[in-house]
Amino acid sequence: MTPLLSLSGLTKAYPGVIANDDVSLQIAAGEVHALLGENGAGKSTLVKMIYGLVKPDQGEMQMHGAPFAPAEPRAARAAGVGMVFQHFSLFDALTVAENIALGMENAPKLRDLSEQIRQVSDTYGLPLAPNRVVGDLSAGERQRVEIIRCLLQDPKLLIMDEPTSVLTPQEVQILFETLRKLSADGTAILYISHKLEEIRALCDTATILRLGRVVGTCVPRDTTARDMAEMMVGKVLATPTRAGVEPGEIVLALNKLSLPSPSAFGMPLREISLELRRGEILGIGGVAGNGQDELLAALSGETPAPVGMVQFQGADIATLGPNARRKQGLLAAPEERLGHAAAPDMSLTENAMLTGAVRERLDRGGFLNWPAARGFAERIISAFDVRTPGPANAARSLSGGNLQKFVIGREVLQRPEVLVVNQPTWGVDASAAAAIRQALLDLATGGAAVIVISQDLDELMEIADRFAALNEGRLSAPQPTKGLSVEQIGLMMGGAHGMEVAHV
Amino acid sequence: MIRLEKRPQPSRAFAYLTPVLAVLATFVFGGILFAALGKDPVQSILTIFWEPLFGEFAFFYRPQLLIKGAPLVLIAIGLSLGFKAGIWNIGAEGQYIMGALCGAGFGLAFYPAESALIFPGMVLAGAFGGWLWAMIPALLKVRFGTNEILVSLMLVYVAEQFLASMSLGLLKNPEGFGFPGSRNLQQYQSAHNAELIAGSGMHWGVVAALIAVIFAYVLLARHRLGFAVRVTGDAPRAARFAGVNPSRLILFCLGTSGLLAGLAGLFEVAGPAGQVSIDFNVGYGFTAIIVAFLGRLHPVGIVLAGLLMALTYIGGDIAQSQLGLPAAAIQVFQGMLLFFLLALDLFTNYRLRIGRVETA
Numbered sequence: 001m002t003p004l005l006s007l008s009g010l011t012k013a014y015p016g017v018i019a020n021d022d023v024s025l026q027i028a029a030g031e032v033h034a035l036l037g038e039n040g041a042g043k044s045t046l047v048k049m050i051y052g053l054v055k056p057d058q059g060e061m062q063m064h065g066a067p068f069a070p071a072e073p074r075a076a077r078a079a080g081v082g083m084v085f086q087h088f089s090l091f092d093a094l095t096v097a098e099n100i101a102l103g104m105e106n107a108p109k110l111r112d113l114s115e116q117i118r119q120v121s122d123t124y125g126l127p128l129a130p131n132r133v134v135g136d137l138s139a140g141e142r143q144r145v146e147i148i149r150c151l152l153q154d155p156k157l158l159i160m161d162e163p164t165s166v167l168t169p170q171e172v173q174i175l176f177e178t179l180r181k182l183s184a185d186g187t188a189i190l191y192i193s194h195k196l197e198e199i200r201a202l203c204d205t206a207t208i209l210r211l212g213r214v215v216g217t218c219v220p221r222d223t224t225a226r227d228m229a230e231m232m233v234g235k236v237l238a239t240p241t242r243a244g245v246e247p248g249e250i251v252l253a254l255n256k257l258s259l260p261s262p263s264a265f266g267m268p269l270r271e272i273s274l275e276l277r278r279g280e281i282l283g284i285g286g287v288a289g290n291g292q293d294e295l296l297a298a299l300s301g302e303t304p305a306p307v308g309m310v311q312f313q314g315a316d317i318a319t320l321g322p323n324a325r326r327k328q329g330l331l332a333a334p335e336e337r338l339g340h341a342a343a344p345d346m347s348l349t350e351n352a353m354l355t356g357a358v359r360e361r362l363d364r365g366g367f368l369n370w371p372a373a374r375g376f377a378e379r380i381i382s383a384f385d386v387r388t389p390g391p392a393n394a395a396r397s398l399s400g401g402n403l404q405k406f407v408i409g410r411e412v413l414q415r416p417e418v419l420v421v422n423q424p425t426w427g428v429d430a431s432a433a434a435a436i437r438q439a440l441l442d443l444a445t446g447g448a449a450v451i452v453i454s455q456d457l458d459e460l461m462e463i464a465d466r467f468a469a470l471n472e473g474r475l476s477a478p479q480p481t482k483g484l485s486v487e488q489i490g491l492m493m494g495g496a497h498g499m500e501v502a503h504v
Numbered sequence: 505m506i507r508l509e510k511r512p513q514p515s516r517a518f519a520y521l522t523p524v525l526a527v528l529a530t531f532v533f534g535g536i537l538f539a540a541l542g543k544d545p546v547q548s549i550l551t552i553f554w555e556p557l558f559g560e561f562a563f564f565y566r567p568q569l570l571i572k573g574a575p576l577v578l579i580a581i582g583l584s585l586g587f588k589a590g591i592w593n594i595g596a597e598g599q600y601i602m603g604a605l606c607g608a609g610f611g612l613a614f615y616p617a618e619s620a621l622i623f624p625g626m627v628l629a630g631a632f633g634g635w636l637w638a639m640i641p642a643l644l645k646v647r648f649g650t651n652e653i654l655v656s657l658m659l660v661y662v663a664e665q666f667l668a669s670m671s672l673g674l675l676k677n678p679e680g681f682g683f684p685g686s687r688n689l690q691q692y693q694s695a696h697n698a699e700l701i702a703g704s705g706m707h708w709g710v711v712a713a714l715i716a717v718i719f720a721y722v723l724l725a726r727h728r729l730g731f732a733v734r735v736t737g738d739a740p741r742a743a744r745f746a747g748v749n750p751s752r753l754i755l756f757c758l759g760t761s762g763l764l765a766g767l768a769g770l771f772e773v774a775g776p777a778g779q780v781s782i783d784f785n786v787g788y789g790f791t792a793i794i795v796a797f798l799g800r801l802h803p804v805g806i807v808l809a810g811l812l813m814a815l816t817y818i819g820g821d822i823a824q825s826q827l828g829l830p831a832a833a834i835q836v837f838q839g840m841l842l843f844f845l846l847a848l849d850l851f852t853n854y855r856l857r858i859g860r861v862e863t864a
Contacts, residue, residue: 322747
């Protein structure tokens with residue numbers, strides 16, 4: 001039987017990097033095919049070629065056995081390829097139907113379109129009211145808008161780029177039900193992810209990319225997550241290890257920490273209480289935008305809090321600014337690497353000075369000791385294997401993973417009493433992520449306390465001793481991670497955000 | 505297809521090359537402008553750039569270079585601190601006027617007493633006047649989040665009205681036969697900002713400008729406050745994370761630039777200008793914005809740029825009188841310099857790629 005889509009020998013080179021090198025794969029109708037690989041493995045480039053956003057240098061594609069070379073996304077859509085991007089392109093101020101109409105070539109009247117939307121959403125178990133304003137929808141509901149937008153074109157192949165990164169476990173289950181139904185109706189799905197358990201649960205076949213090449217294919221159900229990870233990375237992964245440490249005395253305590261939202265798009269913090277002990281790692285999960293940034297800012301001192309709400313080593317530090325907190329040993333590494341944790345156009349030496357001035361004694365009476373800052377930057381670079389020609393290079397010249405290692409390394413090397421990190425391994429390749437997690441574990445073993453805010457639940461389960469979730473600016477009561485089930489975690493994260501499980 | 509591509513690192517070569525290229529481009533397009541006005545372009549540009557330095561009357565023009573350059577450098581140094589941090593004081597002209605008024609007012613209050621303390625007192629009063637005028641946009645921004653560009657610019661026109669009122673009223677020379685304008689400070693020995701070396705153009709304002717340059721250089725290169733200024737300009741969130749208090753930085757940057765502009769006004773009114781008059785201000789405060797950018801917001805660059813701008817002022821005057829070039833043409837010529845500088849500045853962070861567009 002002719003496959004639905006067949007790629008043979010696709011090659012695409014950018015200056016200095018070969019994004020795809022002789023990539024071949026076949027997708028049958030109704031197949032759920034996973035495309036697996038680390039950041040920078042070439043997954044995005046490959047699907048962009050299928051969707052007509054990028055032209056391959058070499059190789060050819062066939063759809064139903066006929067040559068397929070879309071010059072632009074419109075041609076790809078006409079041929080039956082739909083794509084749901086990781087980042088949504090929706091207008092907050094418009095309704096669901098209006099948003100969908102904007103993306104169509106010949107949009108029918110809004111009333112007819114609403115009827116179609118209702119039909120599709122009923123058929124595939126994606127409850128969605130066409131007249132709701134997109135700005136009021138949750139991330140999961142917005143994703144449904146994007147999916148329905150694709151389904152209205154009646155696609156033969158649906159490409160989904162990291163669809164679950166913004167969903168709670170319950171929302172993931174709803175999505176999977178929909179995808180299974182689509183697949184049963186004969187629609188092929190190309191599913192891009194690096195979350196191995198999801199792929200094992202959903203996909204029929206997986207193609208694994210590494211450095212632009214196909215390094216293997218497998219049947220995910222019959223392959224362990226570890227084996228797939230090692231194919232992805234190309235080497236045996238070291239599982240982070242730690243010596244068991246008994247939690248020590250309380251070092252940081254939040255007492256009903258409440259702060260108003262810093263901006264119109266922010267999230268207020270609502271009565272957050274927790275006690276953090278020496279030697280423990282507290283994992284804080286939650287869907288993005290539920291107060292993660294605000295909590296980090298409240299802990300780092302960027303947003304001072306009312307008296308009494310933040311206690312550090314028994315003293316009230318709620319009103320202190322970032323440097324006063326650093327002096328006492330409370331350090332932080334924000335999520336946004338460029339522009340928040342580091343100044344993009346400044347050198348690594350200057351970025352080492354940025355947070356290291358106080359604890360590394362780089363500041364003597366207001367005058368800055370640049371040779372010492374350079375030495376500190378060099379220590380970070382060598383201790384954390386940051387790939388860069390030297391400390392004089394600008395922060396923005398580093399790759400995301402290398403800059404993240406620099407940012408985490410900068411704080412870890414300052415011997416914190418408490419370290420707060422937000423998304424420490426976001427967009428970082430697997431081996432660098434393992435190194436960062438190991439550094440956090442070592443820090444806790446050494447008697448410091450660590451708060452890891454992350455949207456990667458696997459990461460939190462792997463390194464955290466206790467787990468809590470942020471939902472609408474509230475923090476759930478921390479639970480020991482041992483024995484915590486996915487359902488419990490999902491409920492702590494706020495369940496399905498008011499969405500009901502699809503009835504198909 | 506031509507497109508711009510962000511460089512991974514800012515190009516150092518271009519950072520230094522840009523001012524030179526901008527000057528050359530200004531020569532070319534300025535020449536075309538002068539040719540279109542029916543003047544010989546080569547001779548016009550030579551008149552502007554060569555005549556003041558090496559011409560027949562260079563002995564007269566060279567001291568003018570210091571006299572005109574000093575206020576530009578003094579003001580531009582202050583502005584550059586704010587500009588580096590993304591705090592835009594556009595109203596140095598007003599702060600310059602207020603500095604002159606406060607300083608001159610302080611001196612004239614003691615007329616005709618002679619004392620060695622009067623001039624230092626005037627310097628402090630001048631600095632205070634400029635600082636105070638800059639504190640208005642600073643406090644409004646910190647307290648109410650107003651836009652400092654608009655407020656500082658509007659306050660220039662308030663200051664100009666104030667200047668007119670003072671020239672016609674409170675500070676008017678009682679022995680001036682009813683003409684507007686104050687007493688001539690050049691004839692009041694204790695208040696006169698005289699040349700330190702006769703015929704050199706070197707007055708206290710030049711000294712103050714040099715001190716400001718050294719101060720700014722050390723501040724930016726070695727001091728925590730200068731680092732805070734630079735980080736804020738590059739990444740405000742990172743600066744906050746590093747413990748910089750944005751409100752204090754706004755007060756510091758606007759305050760310092762106002763203070764230096766006030767000093768420049770005082771040294772001008774007590775020296776080269778000599779008196780408070782309705783048309784006392786000649787636009788140093790605005791030209792200093794060009795000087796700050798032409799000098800790449802770097803203290804040493806600002807000195808060079810200040811001297812270059814002073815040269816175009818002096819040369820422009822000569823070109824007006826000798827060649828009959830309209831004053832507006834000279835202003836366009838000066839404007840071109842800033843235009844080309846800002847345009848070419850793009851290439852410090854971007855490179856030009858000529859080739860097929862790739863949608864990715």
